[in-house]
Amino acid sequence: MPDREAEPDAYRIRCPKLGGEVTFAYCRWEQGELPCSRVILCWQTHFPVQAYLKDRLSDDEWDSCFNTPPRDKMTTLLELIEAAKQRKDTAS
Amino acid sequence: MKQVKIFLDESEMPRQWYNILADLPTPMSPPLHPGTGQPVGPDDLAPVFPMNLIEQEVSTERWIDIPEEVLDVYTLWRPSPLYRARGLEKLLDAPVKIYYKNEGVSPPGSHKPNTAVAQAYYNKAFGIKRLSTETGAGQWGSALSMACQMFGLECRVFMVKVSYEQKPFRGLMMKVWGANCIPSPSDKTQAGRSVLAESPDSPGSLGIAISEAIEDAVGDPDARYSLGSVLNHVLLHQTIIGLEAQKQLEKIGVYPDIVLGCAGGGSNFAGLCLPFVRDKIHGKDLTVIAVEPTSCPTMTRGPFAYDFGDKAQTTPLLAMHTLGHDFVPAPIHAGGLRYHGMAPIVSHLAKEKIIECQAYDQLRTFEAGIKWAQTEGFIPAPETNHAIAAVIQEAVKAKEEGKEKTILFNWSGHGIIDLAAYDAYLSGALQHYEMSDEELARALKAIEGLPKP
Numbered sequence: 087m088p089d090r091e092a093e094p095d096a097y098r099i100r101c102p103k104l105g106g107e108v109t110f111a112y113c114r115w116e117q118g119e120l121p122c123s124r125v126i127l128c129w130q131t132h133f134p135v136q137a138y139l140k141d142r143l144s145d146d147e148w149d150s151c152f153n154t155p156p157r158d159k160m161t162t163l164l165e166l167i168e169a170a171k172q173r174k175d176t177a178s
Numbered sequence: 179m180k181q182v183k184i185f186l187d188e189s190e191m192p193r194q195w196y197n198i199l200a201d202l203p204t205p206m207s208p209p210l211h212p213g214t215g216q217p218v219g220p221d222d223l224a225p226v227f228p229m230n231l232i233e234q235e236v237s238t239e240r241w242i243d244i245p246e247e248v249l250d251v252y253t254l255w256r257p258s259p260l261y262r263a264r265g266l267e268k269l270l271d272a273p274v275k276i277y278y279k280n281e282g283v284s285p286p287g288s289h290k291p292n293t294a295v296a297q298a299y300y301n302k303a304f305g306i307k308r309l310s311t312e313t314g315a316g317q318w319g320s321a322l323s324m325a326c327q328m329f330g331l332e333c334r335v336f337m338v339k340v341s342y343e344q345k346p347f348r349g350l351m352m353k354v355w356g357a358n359c360i361p362s363p364s365d366k367t368q369a370g371r372s373v374l375a376e377s378p379d380s381p382g383s384l385g386i387a388i389s390e391a392i393e394d395a396v397g398d399p400d401a402r403y404s405l406g407s408v409l410n411h412v413l414l415h416q417t418i419i420g421l422e423a424q425k426q427l428e429k430i431g432v433y434p435d436i437v438l439g440c441a442g443g444g445s446n447f448a449g450l451c452l453p454f455v456r457d458k459i460h461g462k463d464l465t466v467i468a469v470e471p472t473s474c475p476t477m478t479r480g481p482f483a484y485d486f487g488d489k490a491q492t493t494p495l496l497a498m499h500t501l502g503h504d505f506v507p508a509p510i511h512a513g514g515l516r517y518h519g520m521a522p523i524v525s526h527l528a529k530e531k532i533i534e535c536q537a538y539d540q541l542r543t544f545e546a547g548i549k550w551a552q553t554e555g556f557i558p559a560p561e562t563n564h565a566i567a568a569v570i571q572e573a574v575k576a577k578e579e580g581k582e583k584t585i586l587f588n589w590s591g592h593g594i595i596d597l598a599a600y601d602a603y604l605s606g607a608l609q610h611y612e613m614s615d616e617e618l619a620r621a622l623k624a625i626e627g628l629p630k631p
Contacts, residue, residue, distance in 0.1 A: 098607050100540050100560060100599060102442060102471040103384055105315025106341050107602050116383050128471075131539065158522060159408045160209040160218060163392070167225050168213060170393035173368040 094133055102128070110135075120151045182264060184426040186257035192421040193244055195414045198452045198523060200240035201459050206526050225396045226403035228304035231297065234411040242414065244296075245303075251295045251328050255284045256418065260426040261589070265553035266569075272577035276569055277434070278589040279423050279450055282556060286351065288591030289446050290321035290406055293415035297404050298325035308332040308401040310394040312362065312387035315341055316348025317559075317591065318406035323357035333357035336364065336390040339382035347595050362387040369393050407443025408521045416449025419588060424453055432584060436572055438467035439588035440564035441535075444521025450588035452523075455532060466533040468524060469568040471540060538567040544603040546570050547593070559591035560599045 095111035103124065110129060116122035121139060129135035140148070157165075199206070208217040220232045227235070234242065244252075263276040281289035301309055309331055313319030319335035326333035335357050342349055342361040352359040362382045363370035369389040373380050380386070395403040405412060420437075427433060437454045439447035447468045458464045527533045538546075540560075547563035549570070550556070558566060565587045576583040593600065602608050 098602060100602070100608065101314075102540075103314060104338055104341055105317065105442075105561065105596075106344050107599065107607070108340060112340060112381055117385065122383075157212075158209065160522070161212050162388075163226070163405075164218065164222060165212055166389055166392045167222075167396060169389070170369070170396040171225070173393060174397045177368060 094135075094138060097129075097132055099128055099132065114139075117151070120147060123151055126152070180264060181430075182262050184260040184262075184429055186422060186425055186429075188253050188257070190425060191249065191252065191257050192418055192425070193249070194241040194421075195244060196417040196421060196453050196456065197237060197240055197242055197410075197414050198417075198455060199238045199410065201456050202526070202530075203459060203532075204526075204530060206522060209522070226392060228301050228306055228402055230300045230304055231411050234300075234414060235409060244418070245299060247329075248296050248299050251299075251325070252292075252418070255291075257422045257426075258283050258419070260423055261554075263550075263554055263569075265555075266550060267573075269549065269553050270570065270573045270577075272573040273580070273582040274573045274576050275432070275584045276573070277423075277427070277432070277584070277586045279419055279586075280556075281419060281446075281449075281588060281590050282559070282562075282592035284321075285324055286317065286320040287594065288317050288321065288559065289416060289419060289449055289588070290318050290591075291325055292418055292449065293406065293412045293445065294318070294321040294325035294404075295328065296415040297411075298322070298329045298331055301402055301404070302329040302331055304402075306331065306400060306402045308334065308398070309404045310334045310336070310391045310401055311404045311406070312336045312338070312384065312391040313341075313348075313406075314338055314384055314387075315596070316345050316352070319357070319359060320348055320351040320355070322404055322406065323352040323355035323359075326357065327355045334391075334394060335359045336362040336366075336370075336387040336394070338362055338384055338387050339380070342382075344598065345595070351595075360390075362390050364390060366390065367393040407445040410521075410523060412445050413448040413452065413521055413523055416445045417452050419449040420451060420453035423450060423586060427586070433462075434464065434586040435583045436465045436467065436585045437587070438469055438565055438568050438572075438585070440561050440568075440590065441468035441470050441520065441524055442561055444468075444524040446561070446588055446590040448521060448524060450586070451533070454586075455527060458532060466527075467568055467572075468528065468533055468535050469564045470535065470537050471543070471564060536568050536571070538564050538571075541603070541608060543567045544600070544608070547600075548603075556589070557593045557597075557600070558589065559593045560596055562588075562590045562593070565590070 095109060097110045098107050101108045113122045113125045126136050211218050211222055223232050259280050261278050261280055263278055267274060267276055284291050309326055311322050313335055316337060319337055323333050323335060335352055337349060337359050339361040349359045360366060363373040363380050363386050365371055367390040373386055392403050395401045437451050439450045441447040451466050454464060455466055458466060528535050543563035546567035547558045550558055550566050569585055569587050572585055
């Protein structure tokens with residue numbers, strides 16, 4: 087059994103969102119400063135990911151990532167449309 | 179020689195798609211605009227979708243005609259054959275008949291072009307000249323690239339950079355079909371440039387790629403955005419799979435006891451299952467299962483029990499192999515069917531208990547995929563392996579219960595371009611973490627007292 091607490095960033099897993107193999111480092115920073123919201127679901131059988139992240143995220147970051155209700159796709163799309171419009175307006 | 183394949187003639191191909199919104203026992207809540215709080219209207223979506231597709235998105239008509247131009251392209255691979263998996267049946271030695279719809283026969287090798295072709299057609303009919311989209315692994319990007327080529331549209335695909343570098347063949351497929359496949363984040367959009375300014379080596383993410391694809395379409399009157407899953411019109415176009423399957427099974431006088439498909443964004447599951455869900459709503463005795471990915475170790479070590487879907491214990495009880503509802507934080511535990519990427523129609527059917535949900539660990543799905551390849555020959559796409567794992571589970575259950583069952587599932591794509599995923603599995607790069615007995619005991623304490631199925 088490898089020492090899976092030592093260097094988890096290099097561990098590999100198949101990402102169900104991307105459909106390819108990624109390292110834990112990718113999942114850890116998938117949302118910029120924050121991990122992917124699926125990170126615990128995906129990694130819990132590989133190493134104690136919940137404890138690992140608890141040690142490294144602030145309470146606010148933890149809540150933002152894991153205790154915020156997920157938005158549906160339509161909401162996300164509409165937000166992205168508005169954001170894109172604003173970027174275009176600013177650029178012009 | 180025993181029959182393995184059941185064909186339909188091209189003239190027997192369904193001429194309409196099925197819209198389940200017409201048959202839902204309880205209506206779905208309309209999506210609300212996050213800015214105004216009002217129900218989303220056509221104008222809100224007009225910057226990214228053509229009006230003919232927006233009309234389909236909100237339509238409650240039960241049957242929607244498939245345009246002749248779309249049927250003409252479908253005939254390149256449709257009707258897809260229905261197979262009986264006699265090799266797997268023999269291996270499992272269970273009282274089950276297993277049928278599957280082979281969607282791997284399409285040019286890009288998956289079910290995705292069923293909607294890509296329709297979307298390209300409707301955009302072309304609306305006067306659009308260019309489509310923009312994002313892709314993760316490249317399955318959707320390659321399907322849309324082919325579809326755009328068929329209708330003379332320009333296609334721009336923002337492919338998550340880490341996938342672009344890992345899967346050069348998918349990118350090459352898109353180029354062969356005339357599309358412009360761009361690694362995301364890119365310098366083509368403000369969204370991409372902002373990411374690159376902060377992190378020049380960013381591997382990208384699906385979120386960034388979506389932002390880029392939408393920005394690329396917004397504000398260009400000749401361009402629109404295209405999405406390969408989740409939305410109502412996408413699921414609608416995929417129903418041709420299940421409608422064909424119903425005709426094929428009718429030819430041999432068979433009706434399934436169990437229908438299932440893997441559910442990432444929902445389109446492949448919905449494509450096969452929604453026409454059968456209609457039968458169920460109208461009284462057929464049928465089990466419909468959506469299979470999603472997880473890495474729950476209790477598939478092998480935990481008890482099969484009813485568990486709440488969230489920590490507040492407000493969601494319906496779900497029968498699952500479980501470590502208990504407080505093992506992981508609430509938004510995560512229930513997995514894909516509550517994650518924002520799941521189709522609202524599929525989530526609604528799960529909430530109404532019209533369909534069941536199962537989740538399988540990736541290692542178990544690859545085991546299933548290998549068994550499949552060694553008995554049925556075809557190498558499945560890794561996503562398809564989830565459905566195969568569920569088929570095997572249901573067969574084992576039927577054997578234990580001594581009940582004869584007929585199982586139908588969606589073999590949604592082949593894995594020839596995903597062999598790197600099999601390499602990762604076979605080389606042992608994907609491993610289980612063995613929970614200690616203490617960790618397991620602590621987790622299981624949370625489900626003490628819950629009913630067992």
